[in-house]
Amino acid sequence: MISKALVTGGAGGIGSAICRSLAENGYTVYVSYSRSKDKAEALAAEIGGYAVCFDVSDASEVRKAVSDIGSISLLVNNAGISVVDTFDRVDDSTAQRILSVNLTGTMNCSRAVLPGMISAKAGCIINVSSMWGQVGASCEVDYSASKAGIIGFTKALAKETAPSGIRVNCVAPGFIMTDMNAHFSPEDLALIKEDIPLGIFGRPEHVADAVAFLASDKAEYITGQILAVNGGMVI
DSSP: OOEEHHHHTTTTTTHHHHHHHHHHHTOOEEESSSSSSHHHHHHHHHHTEEEEOOTTHHHHHHHHHHHHOOOEEEEEEEEOOOOOOOOGGGGGGHHHHHHHHIIIIHHHHHHHHHHHHHHHHHHHEEEEEHHHHOOOOOTTTHHHHHHHHHHHHHHHHHHHHGGTTTEEEEEESSSBGGGGTTTOOOOHHHHHHHHHHHHHOBHHHHHHHHHHHHHHHGGGOOOEEEEEESSSSSO
């Protein structure tokens, strides 16, 4: 039986790399999106998967989507948003949206897939946090808080679900070259690179490889862990 993987935020830079990697490893991949319909459908066609539209922050939409998909053996909680500004200048609705998508969305999707995984006594959940969830970032306070919450959620859920044969892990990317970072000037990029011990920027494929490893049988004795993919920027 071919295993089903659901990847939230699957049409983005990191998400699409994860979807491609999982498809190469034999999964039928469900590419979740909320707005990027064309990108999601094109990616799904490319990898032989399916594009599914729902808002991760809406628990009822999540439950319906998961029910429609059926038995899911791998969930990758990758959907996330960020705003760069000082904490006092982020308005209430923006702050709530960041938490609702990044943290509550991760919890909503996990809660929806767990009954099936518990029944099967098997399953894997991989959450995508950030190095800023580990150490915090100035001018990304709400984002950092949401990503730190994902790390705590990962550890707690791993303990709770391990007796049911379910593994829950987390990947914490560093500076990854995606469209989200396209606003940085060449000068800014040069300064950022100086802070990366390996001296290179991360690629979406670096994160995808980490996710594929944690989803594989090679990681069958790993749960509740945070795998940092950051070139040594945060140790």
